[in-house]
Structure formats: C-alpha cells, structure tokens
Amino acid sequence: MVITAPILMDTLPSAPTIRPATAPAPAATAPAGQAAPAAETLIDIDHVDFFYGQSQALHDVSLQIEDKKVTAFIGPSGCGKSTLLRCLNRMNDLIDGTRVAKGSIKIRGVDIHQADVDVIELRKRVGMVFQKSNPFPKSIYENITFGLRLQGVTNKARLDEVVEKSLRGAALWDEVKDRLNASGLGLSGGQQQRLCIARAIAVEPEVILMDEPCSALDPVATAKVEELIQELRTRFTIVIVTHNMQQAARCSDKTAFFYMGKLIEYADTRNIFTNPANAQTEAYVSGRFG
Amino acid sequence: MPATHHVFRAQLTSARRREGFIFFLFGAATYFVLLCGAVVIGTIVVRGAGTVFQARAPFINTTFFTEAPESLHVFQYQGRKMELGDAAFRTFEAAHPDVAKGKSDSYVYSAGGIFPCIVGTVLLVVGSMAIALTLGVCAAIYLNEYARDGTFIRFVRLAILNLAGVPSIVFGLFGFGMFVIFFGWNVSLLAGWFTLAFMVLPVIITASEESLKAVPKGFREGSLALGATKWQTIIKNVLPYALPGILTSSILGIARVAGETAPIMFTAAYVVRDKLPWQVDKFSDFFFQGVMALPYHIYVVSSKIPQNEYTERVQYGTAFVFLLIVALIATASIVLRNRLRNRYKW
Ligand SMILES: Nc1ncnc2c1ncn2[C@@H]1O[C@H](COP(=O)(O)OP(=O)(O)O)[C@@H](O)[C@H]1O
Ligand SMILES: [Mg+2]
Numbered sequence: 001m002v003i004t005a006p007i008l009m010d011t012l013p014s015a016p017t018i019r020p021a022t023a024p025a026p027a028a029t030a031p032a033g034q035a036a037p038a039a040e041t042l043i044d045i046d047h048v049d050f051f052y053g054q055s056q057a058l059h060d061v062s063l064q065i066e067d068k069k070v071t072a073f074i075g076p077s078g079c080g081k082s083t084l085l086r087c088l089n090r091m092n093d094l095i096d097g098t099r100v101a102k103g104s105i106k107i108r109g110v111d112i113h114q115a116d117v118d119v120i121e122l123r124k125r126v127g128m129v130f131q132k133s134n135p136f137p138k139s140i141y142e143n144i145t146f147g148l149r150l151q152g153v154t155n156k157a158r159l160d161e162v163v164e165k166s167l168r169g170a171a172l173w174d175e176v177k178d179r180l181n182a183s184g185l186g187l188s189g190g191q192q193q194r195l196c197i198a199r200a201i202a203v204e205p206e207v208i209l210m211d212e213p214c215s216a217l218d219p220v221a222t223a224k225v226e227e228l229i230q231e232l233r234t235r236f237t238i239v240i241v242t243h244n245m246q247q248a249a250r251c252s253d254k255t256a257f258f259y260m261g262k263l264i265e266y267a268d269t270r271n272i273f274t275n276p277a278n279a280q281t282e283a284y285v286s287g288r289f290g
Numbered sequence: 291m292p293a294t295h296h297v298f299r300a301q302l303t304s305a306r307r308r309e310g311f312i313f314f315l316f317g318a319a320t321y322f323v324l325l326c327g328a329v330v331i332g333t334i335v336v337r338g339a340g341t342v343f344q345a346r347a348p349f350i351n352t353t354f355f356t357e358a359p360e361s362l363h364v365f366q367y368q369g370r371k372m373e374l375g376d377a378a379f380r381t382f383e384a385a386h387p388d389v390a391k392g393k394s395d396s397y398v399y400s401a402g403g404i405f406p407c408i409v410g411t412v413l414l415v416v417g418s419m420a421i422a423l424t425l426g427v428c429a430a431i432y433l434n435e436y437a438r439d440g441t442f443i444r445f446v447r448l449a450i451l452n453l454a455g456v457p458s459i460v461f462g463l464f465g466f467g468m469f470v471i472f473f474g475w476n477v478s479l480l481a482g483w484f485t486l487a488f489m490v491l492p493v494i495i496t497a498s499e500e501s502l503k504a505v506p507k508g509f510r511e512g513s514l515a516l517g518a519t520k521w522q523t524i525i526k527n528v529l530p531y532a533l534p535g536i537l538t539s540s541i542l543g544i545a546r547v548a549g550e551t552a553p554i555m556f557t558a559a560y561v562v563r564d565k566l567p568w569q570v571d572k573f574s575d576f577f578f579q580g581v582m583a584l585p586y587h588i589y590v591v592s593s594k595i596p597q598n599e600y601t602e603r604v605q606y607g608t609a610f611v612f613l614l615i616v617a618l619i620a621t622a623s624i625v626l627r628n629r630l631r632n633r634y635k636w
Pocket of ligand 2: 081082083211
C-alpha cells in the first residue's frame with residue numbers, strides 16, 4: 001500500500017492553529033489589515049454515502065466545516081444528523097455493518113478512514129458530547145481526569161490544574177469546587193451535561209461534536225450550555241446537532257439543513273434563517289414541517 | 291338520600307370474583323413455597339441445635355467445631371450410662387481397669403467434631419469460585435464485548451446454556467476421568483476445584499454477560515470518545531460497574547459449590563482423613579491432597595454407616611453447620627456486593 005499522506009497524529013499537532021495556547025495570533029493565516037480573514041476549512045466532507053448494513057443513511061453529502069466556528073446540523077428526526085456527526089470521530093465503527101461506501105472525510109487534509117489512521121488518536125482530537133449526558137459513576141474529579149489518565153498522566157498537580165481549568169472552561173467550577181470527590185451522577189441534568197463538556201475539553205481536542213446536548217435539559221440549563229458554547233467557540237471548532245432551530249440561530253455561525261439523508265442547504269446561519277435559498281429549508285425553518 | 295345508588299357503587303361482578311380467586315391462588319403458592327423452606331430449615335435447626343449448642347457456657351459446643359470426627363463409645367459403668375469419644379474412652383479405660391471389656395457399643399463418627407470438613411468445604415468453595423469467576427468473567431467479556439454475533443457464537447452460547455442443565459454427577463465423572471485419571475492429579479483439592487468450577491461456570495458466564503449488558507452503552511461510548519481503547523474501556527469503565535451483578539450470581543454459585551456432593555465424591559473428598567490440609571510436607575502437596583467436606587460427610591454419616599440416635603445427632607449438627615457456613619459466605623459476598631454497588635451507582 002502506498003501511504004499518500006502523513007498519518008493523522010503526526011499532522012494535527014504540527015498544524016499552527018491547533019492549540020489556542022500555541023497560536024498567539026491568527027496573523028499567520030490572516031494578513032494584517034484584512035477585515036474578515038477567510039475561514040479555514042478544518043473538516044472536509046466530500047461526497048459521502050453512508051450505510052447501516054443495507055440501508056443508506058447519508059446520500060452524497062459534501063460540506064466544509066470551518067476552523068474555530070460553530071456549525072449546526074438541523075433537520076427533522078432521522079435525517080442523518082447524528083450519523084454524519086458520528087462519522088467525524090468514527091464512532092460509527094462501533095456498530096457492526098456500517099460503512100462509508102463512497103467519498104471521504106478529511107481533517108486537515110488527512111482522510112480519517114485511511115488505513116494508517118489510529119482511531120484512538122482521532123478521538124483524542126475530535127471529542128464528543130452525547131445527547132444523553134453520560135457522566136461516569138465516579139467522582140467529578142475522576143470524570144474530568146479520565147481522558148488524561150488514559151494518556152498516562154499521573155502527576156497530581158497537573159491533574160488538579162486540568163480539573164480546575166476544564167471545569168472553569170465548562171462554567172461549572174463555582175458550582176462544584178467544594179465537592180470534586182462527590183459522584184458526577186449527583187449533579188443536576190444541566191450540570192451533568194456541562195460536566196461531560198468539561199470532560200471532553202480536558203483532553204484539549206481540536207473539535208467538539210455535540211449531539212443534541214440540550215434535548216434533555218430545561219430552558220435555564222439550556223441557556224447555560226448555549227452560553228458555554230459561545231465561550232468555547234474561540235478555542236474549539238464546534239459541530240452541534242440540534243432539532244431546536246432557535247438554538248441553531250442563536251449559537252451557530254453556519255448551519256447545514258438535512259432532509260432524508262441529503263444535505264439540502266449549507267450556508268451562514270443568518271442566511272439560512274432569514275433568506276434560505278431552498279424551498280424545503282424555508283418550510284422547515286419557518287416551522288411548516290419537521 | 292342513601293348513597294347506595296351512585297354510579298361508582300361497588301358491585302361484586304364475576305370479573306371481580308375471579309380476580310379475588312386468582313390472587314388468592316398466587317398468594318397461596320407463594321406461602322406454600324415459603325412454608326416448605328421453613329419446614330426444611332426449621333427441622334435442621336431444631337434437630338441440629340442439640341449438637342451445635344449446649345446448656346453450659348460457652349453455650350456453643352466448641353468440640354464440634356474444632357475436633358475431628360471420632361467413634362463414640364457407649365457403655366455402662368457403675369450403673370451409669372457413659373458416652374465417650376475414642377480418645378477419652380481410652381484414657382478412661384486406662385484409669386478404670388474395671389470397665390467391662392467388650393461391653394461397650396461403639397458408633398463411628400458420632401463423637402468429636404467436624405473441623406476437617408469445615409476446613410475442606412471452605413477450601414473447596416474459595417478455590418473453585420476463584421477459578422470459576424476468573425474463567426467465567428473472561429469468557430463473558432469475550433462473548434459480550436469482543437465476539438461478533440454469528441452462527442459460531444450462537445452455538446457457543448447454546449452449549450453454555452445446555453451445560454447448565456447437566457446433572458452434577460456427570461461433572462463428577464468428567465472430573466474423575468479428566469483430572470483424577472488423565473491428568474494424574476489423583477483425588478485432590480485441585481481436581482475438586484476444577485470440577486466444581488466447571489459445574490458453576492455456565493451460571494457464572496451467563497450472569498456475568500447479563501451484568502455486562504446492563505452497563506449503559508453511554509459509559510462505553512463516553513470512554514471510547516475520549517480516546518480509550520476497547521480494553522481500557524472495559525477495564526476502567528465497564529467491568530467495575532458490572533461486578534456487583536457478577537457477585538450476585540456468584541452467591542448462588544457459592545451455595546451450589548458448597549453443597550454438591552456428587553462432583554467431589556470421586557475427585558476431592560475423603561471419607562476420613564487424619565491430617566489437616568496445612569499439615570503437608572511441601573507446599574505443592576497442598577494442592578494434591580484430598581479433603582473431608584461437609585456435604586460428603588453428611589452423605590457418609592447418613593447412608594454409609596448403620597443409623598441410630600447417635601449418628602442422627604451428627605447428621606443434623608453437620609447440616610446445621612453447613613447452613614451456617616453457606617449463609618456466612620453468602621453474607622460476606624452480599625456485603626462486598628453492596629459496597630461496590632454504593633461506590634458505583636448509576
Ligand atoms: N444503529 C443504527 N442501525 C441502523 N440504522 C440506524 C442506526 N442509527 C440510525 N439509523 C438510521 O439512520 C437514519 C438516520 O438516523 P440519525 O442519524 O440517528 O438521525 P437524526 O440524528 O437526524 O435524528 C435513520 O433512518 C435511522 O433509522
Ligand atoms: Mg440524532
């Protein structure tokens with residue numbers, strides 16, 4: 001086999017924009033004086049067909065997800081939003097009989113289905129927050145440090161530091177700082193979901209995938225998570241699936257509308273909601289179906 | 291106005307009557323089972339208590355717990371009826387030469403205690419459960435987490451289920467052929483451990499698989515999404531939560547392993563043995579010695595020797611102690627299980 005691209009784990013860390021800490025200014029990509037720097041494509045989904053066994057869930061989907069932007073996937077239930085999201089960190093590999101039959105998904109130019117891509121490394125870079133919040137039945141502290149411990153980090157001071165930083169990052173620190181050793185399952189629904197977000201950012205991924213993170217939360221908790229997304233957008237590329245159109249409108253820079261496994265329209269969020277190009281999109285965002 | 295004519299007035303319809311009757315039957319069935327259990331345990335406790343407890347302090351018949359079985363000598367001496375164990379009888383004979391020779395009746399196993407049987411049973415339970423849990427959990431992890439469902443795996447599951455229905459005497463004969471003869475382990479702890487372990491393996495594998503299945507998928511996905519390998523996920527984020535369930539199933543296994551006679555009668559049990567298991571010349575001998583065991587002792591005392599009031603005491607006493615020990619081990623596992631469950635509650 002001819003290896004045509006360097007493997008993912010070698011490529012990603014060397015990219016200049018991977019860590020906010022190591023990228024002091026976007027000067028490298030945006031020459032001074034230019035008003036709006038051209039957005040850089042981070043994830044390139046190219047003509048993807050996806051199958052669960054015999055049934056096709058995605059039909060020829062192509063879209064480019066931009067770096068350090070929030071991209072929302074909207075569409076009626078069963079249209080393939082979660083499927084596409086789970087393709088991005090290859091969580092679908094866990095389901096027997098699934099395959100990307102056509103097309104490719106590239107992250108920073110590396111095809112993530114290439115044979116030499118280590119799916120473990122991919123998932124460290126592309127974190128995920130699930131629809132049903134899933135804190136582990138361990139302490140809050142252990143939840144946050146789970147990912148780092150997997151990577152062999154045992155230094156107590158470093159772990160402490162990451163716990164505080166991640167919890168602050170997830171706007172949860174003040175609420176739980178006195179009970180880090182209490183079970184993560186003792187938290188309220190909204191806190192649990194923010195704990196899962198904190199757990200995901202603790203390993204410093206580049207991308208965070210969120211699959212309807214607020215669908216089980218009350219309006220107040222939802223507002224908190226949305227606020228959090230606004231704070232995280234400067235440090236991470238976020239892809240969020242939502243069936244709540246106001247949420248997509250409030251949180252995202254770009255929105256993709258799916259219907260029956262096809263990408264119908266992908267544009268700036270403002271355009272999707274105010275001036276959609278497609279009649280189906282218009283019907284959906286105005287609430288006439290779905 | 292009388293309240294008898296409102297629309298919600300209770301009426302004894304036939305559906306109502308049938309319901310009452312059916313619920314009565316269900317209740318009766320439950321209490322009947324309860325009654326049977328109570329009769330069995332009650333008999334053992336009432337008739338065994340005379341052997342296990344005594345009227346004088348310390349109220350527990352310590353000899354019964356700490357001594358090996360002896361023959362009981364019953365004889366008349368100066369108009370009194372004497373009951374003495376073997377050793378005591380010899381001392382007595384030496385001190386009182388006027389004891390009429392040959393005028394005493396002796397009953398095997400009816401004096402002394404059952405200490406070697408207790409030790410043997412505990413050793414058999416601990417060893418075989420350790421083997422069964424190790425093999426069983428490994429097999430369950432393989433079946434539930436790694437193996438891809440297919441014809442072969444379905445066949446394996448079917449085989450395991452069927453194995454659970456095999457009579458224990460068949461396991462005993464298998465163990466005899468395999469471990470005692472073919473491997474040349476003779477009648478030994480090791481042969482008994484493996485035979486008993488194989489007997490409970492199907493139950494443990496099936497129950498472990500169920501416990502693993504009960505761990506929410508979200509824990510697995512959450513861990514994998516953080517970049518854990520499958521093995522890391524299982525060890526850190528699945529198995530710990532499944533352990534309480536696995537332990538629950540092993541409690542049933544313990545009772546079975548402790549109680550079965552057939553699997554050990556050809557593989558590990560001695561009718562009588564003078565030495566205790568730790569009285570061995572070298573360490574490796576430990577595994578290759580046979581032991582006395584409670585269920586086998588009950589079997590021997592109640593069917594291999596002439597029956598009389600003296601052997602009956604030992605029978606019920608042993609059965610009582612056996613119940614106590616099973617209850618003790620089961621309680622220990624329940625406590626352990628509850629600890630774990632409280633630690634990982636979801
Ligand atoms: N594990 C699966 N096995 C088979 N089909 C699936 C599976 N998950 C989802 N699907 C199917 O794929 C399609 C897209 O599902 P999904 O991506 O979950 O939709 P959404 O998240 O937009 O509601 C649906 O028709 C659904 O039935
Ligand atoms: Mg979905």
